[in-house]
Each structure stands twice: as structure tokens, then as C-alpha cells.
Amino acid sequence: MRADAVRNREKVLAAAEAAFAADGLKAQLDDIARRAAVGVGTVCRHFPTKQALVGAVCTRMYQSLLDRARQALQSPDPAEAFEQFIVALPDFHRRQRAFAELMANELATSPELALPVRNELMQAITELVQRAQAAGAIRSDIGPADVSMLFSGVAHATAVLGDMQPALDGRFVRIVLDGLRPEQASELPGRPIDFAQLRRLKQRSAQRRAR
């Protein structure tokens, strides 16, 4: 691959990230091209479809989130590790607004982009949760997928709130965290959900939709 090609590919990715951050998923290819100081053709050669571009941007985001999760896992205290990761989330989402939107929709959509990074991230989250539970830092009647579902909600709120008081979603996270502490009053309906189960549910739901 030629040197200028890689350079442009990089410029496009950066521009796409910025554009998605500003306008969400509905950001236009033309705008992305303009931001990258590049023709539309170039964008479309590197990423044959918008979906592909989204996928590429998404992968980077997941990677960066995975890094955070791994960093949190370094911490010797499981409770702190969990909290550290969770509290960092809206901060992350604020910077990557579009990704919040993407990720928030992720659960339901785009099974087509089966990103290996995502699996690793799920792995890391699972570990974070299990360790925290073993240490008695969070309630035992939840599963990893419950956590990710919860934070798809946080992600969404962050995306919607936009540049309003950052404090707002900080409050949201703290409230949810409090709800996750051990020995809470409510009995949760159903059973703890992990990622394998979530996937099964998703498939069944997709089948139902197909009919």
C-alpha cells in the first residue's frame, strides 16, 4: 500500500470520527470527505460502504474502551477496578459521542459487524464484574450483560445530553452504581444475564422479527 494511501486512510478515519461525534450516525459522507480534505471517491475506495466505515471507527472505539477495561483490571482492588471503569464510561462517551449512539444501538443492531474486539471487551467486563462480586463489592444477582445493558442506557443519556452540564451524566452513573451495591431492597425478576444468554435472546428475537 502506498504511503499517501495510508496517510489518507488515516485522515478519513479521523474525519469520520469527528463527523460522527458531531452529527451522530447520520453524518454525511460528503461532510466526512470535506473534513478529511479528500474527495468522496477516496472515502468510498477505502471503505466501500458506509457500514464499513462505521465498522472501522467502531473497532477503534472498542479498542480504546478495551484498553481502559484492561487498565482497570490492573488495579489490585476489585471494587475499585469496577468503579474506575464504570465511572470513566460517560467521560469516554462524551468525547466519542457518536460511539455512544453506536454502542447504545449495538445491542439490537449490526450483528453483521462481528468484531473480535467486542468479544474481548465482553470478556474483560465479565472478569471485572465477577471479581467485584467475589469481593462483595456489588450485588450477586446481576450478570455482566446486565451491566452492559445498564451502561447502554448511560451511553444513550450521555449522547442525548450532548454538551449539557457534564455533571448530569456523572450523577446518572453514581445512581446506577449505588443501585448495584450489595444487599439492595429490590428482588430482581429473572436471573442474572451473561453475554452468552444475551446473544441467545438476541437471536431468538431476530428470528421472531423475521417472521
Next chain:
Amino acid sequence: MRADAVRNREKVLAAAEAAFAADGLKAQLDDIARRAAVGVGTVCRHFPTKQALVGAVCTRMYQSLLDRARQALQSPDPAEAFEQFIVALPDFHRRQRAFAELMANELATSPELALPVRNELMQAITELVQRAQAAGAIRSDIGPADVSMLFSGVAHATAVLGDMQPALDGRFVRIVLDGLRPEQASELPGRPIDFAQLRRLKQRSAQRRAR
């Protein structure tokens, strides 16, 4: 207005509700017309723009939600009133999936559809929260807008989860409710948010975006 006209208007509204429920806001006018067993022209005469149709459907939804809030306010026990209203939310959203999406986006968008019903609903929620706080049923460091923000998250999750196990969002609500109980560990950043403040924040944010 002629009798068949009202009848059709009603059919269109019902069809729109169903279509939005199935496909979200991106449901197509043609599809709505087909569901209503009516021509596209009819849809567009009754509702000159898609926005208007959305507004009309939205108003009904708010009305129905308001009814629930008022019903909850009837309960003599403030704690139970609050919980009753909140727990009913995802159930409501499941039936009205699109509305969940609408409502979830509401915070940021569509200041143009200034629905009077919405104001009444905010009033009712404010009362529900204040009474519950006075009775010591929920923590005192939150405001009504915090609650609605939180449940915009729930709404989103419900929308995304779709027809997956209804238990999933039931779990979500219980966890958030637990996080709202008095005397929790976390200290929330910032101050309690009420609707007036939220509106101000929104305006400032809109101005910033305009520049």
C-alpha cells in the same frame, strides 16, 4: 368535519402508532398508509408533514403517560405512588416502542413540538418525586429532571431490547430504583436538577451548537 374523515384520521393514527412501534421513527409513510388501508394522500392531508404525525402520536402517548402519573398520585402512600409509576414505565414503553425512542430523544431534540401535555406530565412527575422525598422514600439529593433523565435511559434500553425477555428491563428499573433509595453511598456531583434548570441547560447547549 365529515364522519369518514374522522374515522380515517383515527385509523391513520393507530396505524402510525403500530408502524412506529415496529420500525421506530424511520417507519415509512407508505407503510403507515398501507397499514391504515388508506392512500398516502390521505395521510398527508391529515398530517401535512411527518413531524406533525409524530407530534400527534407523541401527544397521545404523553397523555396516556400522564394518566398513569395521575393515577399513581391518587395512591395515599407517596413511596408506593412513585414506585408504581416508575415500575410501570418499561411496560408502557414496550407497548409503545417507538415512543420510547421518541421520548429518549426528546431531551435533546424537537423543542419545536412544544406540547402542553408534556408540561403537565413534568408537573406530575415533580409532584411524585417531591412527595416521595418528603416521605423519605427516595434520596433527597436528586431532582425531578434527574429522574426523567434516568428513565430516558430506561426507555432507550427498552427500545433497544425490543421483544427480548421482558424481564431484562424489569431488572433495569429495579436496579435504578434501588439506586434512588435514601442514604446511598455515593455523593452525587452537582446539584439536584429540576425541569426549569434542564430547560435552561438545553437552551444554552442549543446556542452553543448554533455557533
Next chain:
DNA sequence: CTATAATCGGAGTCGTGACTCCGGTTACGC
């Protein structure tokens, strides 16, 4: 029952936005 005015339907218009095509240009191998 008939005149009339409003309503209905769906084929057609128009705008928008993703993607293609090809002449001109720029980077590597020799």
C-alpha cells in the same frame, strides 16, 4: 334525490444522500 363540495387514492415529482466513473496526478521500481 340531486347538487355540490369535500374527501379519497396512488401514480408521479422532487430532494437528498450513498456510491461510481474516468481523466488527471502522484508515487514507486529501474
Next chain:
DNA sequence: GCGTAACCGGAGTCACGACTCCGATTATAG
């Protein structure tokens, strides 16, 4: 340096979806 092959750009294509227009139809007034 120079030939070649890959890359660049942006005007144009194409599909899709919101909305319009007008002949056919149907409800009310007298």
C-alpha cells in the same frame, strides 16, 4: 529521470422516501 500502475477528485448516477396533484368517489344540505 521515466514508465507504469495505482491513486485522487468530484461531477454524475441511482435508489429511496417524503410529499403533491387530480380524476374518481362519497357524504351532507335542500
